[in-house]
Amino acid sequence: MLLTRALRRVASVRPAALRSASTAAAVQDATAAVVPKPPPDPKTVADMRRPEWWYPKARLSKRTIIYHGGPTNSGKTYHALEALKRAENGVYAGPLRLLALEVHERLNDAGVYCSLFTGQERREVPFATHASSTIEMVSLQERYDVAVIDEIQLIGSSERGHSWTRALLGLDAREIHVCGALDASELVEDLAKKCGDDFVLKTYERLTPLKPLPVLKGWRDVRAGDCVVTFSRDDIHAVKRLIEEAKPGTKCCVVYGTLPPETRAEQARLFNTEGNGYDVLVASDAIGMGLNLNIGRVLFRRVLKYAGNAPSEARLASVAPEYRDDARRLGQLPADRALVKQIAGRAGRMSTAFGEGGGGVAAMDERDAQYVRKALNAKPDKVTKAGLFPPSELLAAFARETKIASKTDITAVVDAFVNVCQIDAARYALAGHVELKKVATQLDVPLPLEDMVTFCAAPCNSSDRLAVAMLTEYARARARGERAGPNVRLPKHKPRTLRDLHDMCGKHNVLDCYLWLAHRFPETFPESDAAMAQKRRCIGLVAAGLASRRLQLPEKKEADAKSVAAKLVAAKKKKPSAKKRGRVVRGKRSK
Ligand SMILES: Nc1ncnc2c1ncn2[C@@H]1O[C@H](COP(=O)(O)OP(=O)(O)OP(=O)(O)O)[C@@H](O)[C@H]1O
Ligand SMILES: [Mg+2]
Structure with a gap:
């Protein structure tokens, strides 16, 4: 009975299926007094073969899934948003806070009242009929006329794919517009069928041409509208300095992942505004998705990306031969071809200053130029499996019911779950569990399982020591049932060195995590106003550091x-x- 109740609450099994399960459980209950109850079969508790049943509300009516598929800059999101604007009510779900913000502003500008919900921020617009949110934050409780799920190909991501799966299976909407590369269309059609929904495919062609250009001779050849791409934040600042020195009067904006999202948005806005001198952008792959930037040419400074660890020989075998030596020596691998294509697609977007002439893509040396050209012509890899992760309640029910792992040791619970869970391997693959275990191991605090899952999902940069240490401190406070303030100290002056700037971004990340936790556990983290005020100061200091011409950079990149x-x-x-x-x-x- 317990198991049935847990499944009903957690997995929201369809009523008919539930009836037979509860009848069986009732019979079992009646006989329990005479015959000792056998322990539940872990495989039954960890049955994830029909995840569409987790969302009974969405299964009550037939939905129409409209897939807008095509290359970058082909108008996929545009057409989906047009449908969203026409709807009586609706929701947008995208992969980035910046994209959610862009849609929130676009809809309000068009007279459609739209709120914004991201992990850290809630901007509730009075009388709002629409909402724009990050994919993880999209609410499955409402009934929508139209929902938009952007960048659907990320459903295959081993880290975040489960959030797209949850939205696709669980949104209760008359129409769901999904946008993205065609790579995932067959999978989405298949999942739509499983849900009993209608499926419509709309394909698009790129609206403006994208031309490969000759290798760039030097920084003097950089011109207004160029976006130089490199994958290391230190290198981004080095390139900014080199360009500003080679072309006096030119100012560069920078965008990379560890900058506060507000700073990234401000840098993008500065770059997009004409006549302010901020003519060049230096960025990492943080610009790779959906954003509409005023870029004429994308110039790859380097295609190598830090791989985290020394790549194994097996991994090296799949690396293009011309990069193997570098990969072995530097622990850097060439960026994935699909990513290179996605980034290159930022150039010459329609409705920007470069829309008419189209965009160009170049590199700084012949080896990278050839790699980029191959990436542009590469056939996309099909996305065949959707990411899946059990809801935290299902994990908790699993730990409770099977007793095969300690309820508070989340890594043991996840390992046990992964070992026994049943999954439709033709369509789904487990996602998110590796990252969750990594953060849980770093935290190592005895929290109740559901709390721990929440902590592990906090937007903490797990490579930043301060951020991890502070998240641990917050988790300890939660475990002890105490209250905690943000406990972050900010310096009085702007960052003088690049290291100071990185530290400041780390502190912003801590404050962001605090606010994120404050939304979920207000009784433990009650000082969101103070955290918000500090966060604003932090953003101001980061902006001052970026604008400073005297920001001290590390000595030498070669070193x-x-x-x-x-x-x-x-x-x-x-x-x-x-x-x-x-x-x-x-x-x-x-x-
Ligand atoms: N029919 C149209 N009329 C006016 N503007 C359009 C039209 N189609 C697209 N655009 C504009 O072209 C730009 C690119 O469109 P959009 O963002 O929809 O591309 P996308 O296919 O979603 O690209 P990505 O894959 O990079 O996300 C946007 O600024 C959009 O407003
Ligand atoms: Mg798009």
């Missing part, structure tokens, strides 16, 4: 590359034992 190579060689030579590895991790965490 960095050499030290990375040396570290990789040292790490390979001396692999610590498993016991020692544990100590290293714990030591790091406690700092």
